[in-house]
Amino acid sequence: MEVWHISEEQEWKAEDLSRAADILRNDGLVAFPTETVYGLGGNALHQRAVLKIFEAKQRPADNPLIVHIADVSQLHQVMDEETALPEAAKVAMEQFWPGPLTLLLPANSALAEGVHPNLRNVGVRIPRHPAALKLLEAAGCPVAAPSANKSGKPSPTTAADVIEDMDGLIDGVVDGGACSVGLESTVAEIFDDHAVIYRPGHITREVLEDALQIPVVYAENLASSDSGESPQSPGMKYRHYAPEAKVHVWYGDSGRILVEMMKFIDDYNSAEIAVISERDFTGRVKSWKPPEGESYIGALSRELYRLLREFDRQGVRHVLVQGVPNTDMGAALMNRLGKAAEGRVKEV
Template sequence: METKYWTVDKTVDNLQSYPQIKQAAHMLIDNEVVAFPTETVYGLGANAKSNEAVKKIYEAKGRPGDNPLIVHIASIEQLKEIVQSVSDTSKKLMDVFWPGPLTLIFKRKQGAVSEIVTAGLETVAIRMPDHPIALSLIAEAGLPIAAPSANTSGRPSPTTASHVADDLSGKISGILDGGPTGVGLESTVLDCTEDIPVILRPGGVTKEQLQEVIGEVGFDAALKNSTAAPKSPGMKYTHYAPRSPFILVNGDPVFLQELVDEKLAHGLKVGIFAAKEHENVFRASHVLSPGGFDDLDSVAAGLYDTLRRFDDLGVDIIFGEVYPENGIGQAIMNRLMKAAGNHIINQE
């Protein structure tokens, strides 16, 4: 398959009228699959109403069939066509965080979207992305767009169009290049169908921000306990992993360096995923940093790109520092733990 590649300047006016957007939208209408930028990561979009189209997402990504997809919309009118009702809690959250990196779980209307999108669940996950290209594309297509991250399943999510091309060129119909994404981590997923809303995946909107708007918010037990059954089926799978083994180290730099030295002594090429403050402290084959302990937004924005750079460098093993779990640090550590397959070494 030939993958069409368009470059779009997200800052121009009236994006919806641009030929690149119109061509990509026509592909979506024709049940083809197109990658596009959002403020979180690049999404792999298809017509959420079409079984044929949605199957192409799973095929291109190699995604497990019981892992449901998030539906992206460009207007509240589209939301009303898909869900049974919108609670007062959801309305408050939408007023503050939409468009933005917050996905809300609703009870779905029967037949509103493909059963494949929801993996047979009675609920549907929906968000309105805060990116002009994404919103223009969805509006021009006139369809709700199912869109997981535009990468091979299990790999680090894509934050640039080149990441998408590395994984999916030749497997999808088109890629809209709108430059690097902003947040760098996927949206927060919040289940609003319970009396107390529950975070199923931490992301670009923090628990603290949510609680400022609606009060008490819980966490899915599986986020802290790897043996608990997650409420969201997709959270049981390994995600975001580089090709080489990735191990988190909860300890001081001296302890981490000892682990690295042992591997270097055995002739291995070792990478360190380091905080900015320690970037020049460590000795290894390659030391890369997405940001420091005092700039977690930069860590989030650069996390996936840093993991992919280790792949490009061909390291044999990667050790990573842990970050504080305040604010977006919860999402950062969730992604790093997933990338490490929950493998963490604690200093005694």
């Protein structure tokens, strides 16, 4: 696997990424940083490249991919141009692109079939990370890119995470440092009079509603793991974001959360437990709390996947997590925690 180290201090140039772009054009796989998580990129127009993505990730064949483009001039390559865009969708593009918002748009027939299996729509976004934008510009083709990890595991937020999962399975990775957001993009479908969020993310329901001036709701009756439905968006149907350790989440009254965590620590081998909380558990178990001056929700959103991977490396068997209110950015965080915990979520 080739690794291209790109310094944040240098001036970003497309030619710096010419080798990686050439690999993408020729149906190879390149992982690259975005502001959310690292993506595993392949040419979205070529089925051969798309099938390689599914094989490397061991990803279920009906789980759709998000297509990344360098700018709106590439929309014609990924979107059915005969379908008129709602005005609210244009507003969303103007306000949130580049950025962590994926829009479900009518798919262009030129896209590889595996990108949006059995679906009329395809997820499209313009990432904000400068390395991603320069790579997409140099490649000159739309790039399908799910998170660059084995399916089901926590998403990668550093190049080292990608190498841990993908070494020997892909052609290379662009190392652009740690991701600044840390959770996957919001996925939304926008209509004339309302919008539907299929995966919560950094662009919250409240922010979207304020920007678009139409009602924004979360999708209901999401495809379950045992249903025959094709998921409308990544992150809906299958096991996601889960480490080897068992994740346990409590939310509600902070005092009761503390009581539940202490009971668990007393009942199990403390050497095999890690705690993620606003409170300081130093000296009792492995633990993390937000840095001084940072909010718990903001810091944990950025650090969650890194922590889950790090605790796995340390041999932790149980990760105890203080949950958060299911509003604003907390909705995205609780969505990921709920999937990582695989049902071990309790209100107290």
